[in-house]
Amino acid sequence: MAEELRPLSERVTAPTEPALPEHPDVAEWRPATDADIDGIWRLRQAMGRLDHPNYLTTRGAIAADFGYSHFHPELDSLVGLDADGRIVANGVVLLPPRQETLVRSIAIGGVHPELRGRGIGRQLLAWQLDRAKQQLASSAKRLPGWILLYADERAPQNARLFERAGLNLARYFLSLERVLAEPIRAARPADGSRIAAYTPAVSAAVHAARDDAFMDHWASQPMSDENWAAFVGSRWFRPDLSFVAFGTDPSGQEQVVGFVLTTANEDVWKTQGFTGSYIDLVGVVSGWRGKHIAQALLAAQLQAGRALGHERVTLAVDSASLTGALGLYTGMGFQPVHRKLAFTLEF
Secondary structure (H helix, E strand, O other), rough: OOOOOOOHHHHHHOOOOOOOOOOOOOOEEEOHHHHHHHHHHHHHHHHHHOOOOOOOOOHHHHHHHOOOOOOHHHEEEEEEEOOOOOOEEEEEEOOOOOOOOOOOEEEEEOOHHOOOOOOOHHHHHHHHHHHHHHHHHHOOOOEOOOEEEEEEOOOOOHHHHHHHHOOOOEEEEEEEEOOOOOOOOOOOOOEEEEEEEHHHHHHHHHHHHHHOOOOOOHHHHHHHHHHHHHHHHHOOOOOHHHHEEEEEEOOOOOEEEEEEEEEOOOOHHHOOOOOOEEEEEEEEEEOOOOOHHHHHHHHHHHHHHHHHHEEEEEEEOOOOOOOOOOHHHHHHHOOEEEEEEEEEEEE
């Protein structure tokens, strides 16, 4: 039997106070407030247009972060302002709740492209890592603790920055695209199951199915009710492009056994070069895999997107997923186009 881990509070050494960056090109560093959401969004747009133009952070996603009860901006965020009061750097460190097998501190942020290469990002990352260690050290859970960051391969400077800071490249996530003009393979789920459109009435059941289906995914933990509500309640969520699989158990009761959930951000259509949707979540609960349910869900989504006149569908997948997800998607006509790199510091 493996030795039980000591509490994270005993395993993680954290500073009493993260040191604020100091740089001649940044006039002020301070915690972010709700009033900074627009400025942070403009910064993220500038970074995204250069680093990953096919997906840009929405203002709604930033506002949602500020609304979560587990996010404390006075402690978990930092903005750097230039002499004109423009936000030119931003760091956020999130500690999501519902930690069942892993405690994750997730760092997000960056520096405006006009000010890159001057050492600002290195100082900002040092602050984020210190704050992340504080978050992990605040936990008494006897679970693995990870600091987690992501870098798009089209922004190699971020990967180099993370490696120099001592983080380890842990995983590759592939961005896949599917041209909707190409034939869509028909897929019929196993007897005893059916595919239907997503409706708000099944939201709670789909949330539970998501948590079940993703428990064996790398770095995944159950979603909090707040996170789930923000996702399905966002202006980008598309019920008309989202589908649910229902299965009948031996007692004759029907339950949610699979799902494909989709968003569509028309703001990125011009920069990415095509119209289409993004598949955020695909999953089948344990016990119902291997019954062609995922293929049938994907086929329904692809057909719905084609009917709307969309040109492509995109999604991301763990290249080393043990569920066989990559083979599932390539079998349905998706092709790899980009990679995102996941870096960790583990305790």
